[in-house]
Amino acid sequence: MASIANDPGGRRRVLFVAPDGSRKTIRLGKIDRKSAESVCRHVEALLAAKISGQPIPRDTAVWLAAVGEPLLSRLAAAGLVAARKKKAVSELLAEHLARQDVKPSTKAIRAVWGRQLVQLLGDRPVQSITARDAEAVRDGLVRSGLAPATVGRQLRFARQLFRLAVLGGAIDRNPFDALAHNFREGNLPQRDYAPADDVERLLAVCPPPWRVLVGLARYAALRCPSEALLLRWSDVDLPGRRLTVSSPKTESQGKPWRVVPVAPRLAELLSDAWELAPAGAGHVVDLPQYRGKSGNWVGCNLRTQLARLMRRAGVLWKRPFRVLRSSCVTDWAREHPVHCVAAWAGHTVPVAGRHYLTVTDADFARATGGAKSGAPAAQKEAQQASAARCGERQSSPQALGGCEPVPLDAVPNSLLHKDLATRPGFEPGQREPKSLVLPLHYRVIRPAAVSPYRPSAPEMLVAPAARSSPPTPG
Numbered sequence: 001m002a003s004i005a006n007d008p009g010g011r012r013r014v015l016f017v018a019p020d021g022s023r024k025t026i027r028l029g030k031i032d033r034k035s036a037e038s039v040c041r042h043v044e045a046l047l048a049a050k051i052s053g054q055p056i057p058r059d060t061a062v063w064l065a066a067v068g069e070p071l072l073s074r075l076a077a078a079g080l081v082a083a084r085k086k087k088a089v090s091e092l093l094a095e096h097l098a099r100q101d102v103k104p105s106t107k108a109i110r111a112v113w114g115r116q117l118v119q120l121l122g123d124r125p126v127q128s129i130t131a132r133d134a135e136a137v138r139d140g141l142v143r144s145g146l147a148p149a150t151v152g153r154q155l156r157f158a159r160q161l162f163r164l165a166v167l168g169g170a171i172d173r174n175p176f177d178a179l180a181h182n183f184r185e186g187n188l189p190q191r192d193y194a195p196a197d198d199v200e201r202l203l204a205v206c207p208p209p210w211r212v213l214v215g216l217a218r219y220a221a222l223r224c225p226s227e228a229l230l231l232r233w234s235d236v237d238l239p240g241r242r243l244t245v246s247s248p249k250t251e252s253q254g255k256p257w258r259v260v261p262v263a264p265r266l267a268e269l270l271s272d273a274w275e276l277a278p279a280g281a282g283h284v285v286d287l288p289q290y291r292g293k294s295g296n297w298v299g300c301n302l303r304t305q306l307a308r309l310m311r312r313a314g315v316l317w318k319r320p321f322r323v324l325r326s327s328c329v330t331d332w333a334r335e336h337p338v339h340c341v342a343a344w345a346g347h348t349v350p351v352a353g354r355h356y357l358t359v360t361d362a363d364f365a366r367a368t369g370g371a372k373s374g375a376p377a378a379q380k381e382a383q384q385a386s387a388a389r390c391g392e393r394q395s396s397p398q399a400l401g402g403c404e405p406v407p408l409d410a411v412p413n414s415l416l417h418k419d420l421a422t423r424p425g426f427e428p429g430q431r432e433p434k435s436l437v438l439p440l441h442y443r444v445i446r447p448a449a450v451s452p453y454r455p456s457a458p459e460m461l462v463a464p465a466a467r468s469s470p471p472t473p474g
Helices: 033-052 058-066 069-077 089-097 104-121 131-143 148-167 196-205 208-219 264-276 302-313 320-335 338-345 349-356 361-367 375-393 415-421
Strands: 003-006 011-017 023-030 242-246 257-261 403-407 443-445 460-464
Touching: 003 033, 011 033, 023 033, 023 069, 033 058, 033 069, 089 104, 089 148, 104 131, 104 148, 131 148, 196 208, 196 302, 208 264, 208 302, 208 320, 257 338, 302 320, 320 338, 338 349
Parallel strands: none
Antiparallel strands: 003 011, 011 023, 242 257, 403 460, 443 460
C-alpha cells in the first residue's frame, strides 16, 4: 500500500514499500490533495503489477504514457517502471543517417542540416527539448539569412528527425509538431522570368558545356545538377525530338524517368554539342569535375560559375537554375494543357502552380488588349454592325423608299390574309396555324404594340414600287 505525506509549503510525497522490503519515496512537489491521491492510486497499481508479475492495468498504462519526463524519471528511480534511455540529438542524427532508404546525396545534405541543428539545440538529451527550443531553432535559422524555402526544409527535417524519437519511445511528443514550418515563396508575379533575349546573351558568353547545360534548364526544364549532369547521349533522340530524362528526385515516387520534348532552339544546342563531343562521350554535359567516381554528381557548386557568366552577360537572377526551369514551365503552360506540362517537367499540377508558373508582362499585355490578333477591334466592329442592323428593323415605313402602304383589306386573297384568318382567336379558327409565307417583293410592317390575338391597329402590307431590280428581302 502507498500513502501520502504532507511537507511544509504545500509539497507532498508518496511513500510505499518496494518488493525487496525497502522504503521508497516519490516527491511530487507542490500539488493539490486530489491530484496527489490520483498519483498514489497509480503507484499502487504499478506496485501490485510488479509484485504479482501481471500486466499494468489499462487506465494506469494510459496515465503512464501521458506522464511528463520529471515524474517518469522519479518513478523509474523508485523501480516502478523501466528507465527511458536518454538519447542525445547527435545520436538521433546518426541513427537517421544510418537508414538504408535514404540516398547518399540526401544523406550528405541532411548531415549538414543535422550539424546545424545540433549547434542550435546543443548536444543534449532529446527528452529535454521543448516547443520553446523548437521556436529558438526557427528564429536562429531565420537570423542566419537563409531563404524561406530553405528554412522550411530544415524545419521539416527536424520534425522528421524527432518523429523517430517518438516512434522509438524516447519522447512522447514531437516538439516540432506545433511549429509553423511551411515557409513558401511569395506571390506569382514576384518571381523572376528569363526572356529569350537574356538567355541568348548568356549563351553567347558560355563555353560549349555550359551552353548545353543552360539550354537543358531553359528549354527542357531539367533540374540542375541532378538531371542535367546525368543525361547521356543514349537518352537523346534528335530525329524524334525527345529526351529520356532520369529523375533521381522522383525515383522513390515510382517515376524514375520521364520523356521531355526537344524545342527547336534546344535541338540546335544539342547538335552543336554532339559535333564537339569526343568519340565515345557518354554524358551530354561534358563537366567531369562535377561528377564523382560513380558518374553521379556529388558536392558540386554550379551556381558560382554560372553567376560569373551571368555578370559577364549582363543578366541577373537570384536563383538562376530555378528561374530557367520555371521560365520553361511557364512557356509550356501558355501553349499546352497543364497535365502535359506536369508530365514533361516531372511534378504535379499543384506544385506547378505553387512553385513554377510565373505571371509576366507579356501576360498583362495580352489581357489588356496589347495582343496582335486584333480580336478586340473585330469584336467592337461586329457589335456596331449588329446595332446598325437592329436599327434598320425598327425603322418606319416611310424609310422604305419606293414602297407604298397598302391596307390588308385591299388584298383579301393574299396569303397573309388567309393566315390571319386561321390564327387562334380569329373566326372560324378550326385549322392549325400555318407559317407565314410571302413572296420576296412583299413586306409586313406592324405597329410597335400589337397583341398576338387582337391587333390594336391594322397591319400594313407594303407592296414594292416599280423597280428595275428586286429589293432586298426583309
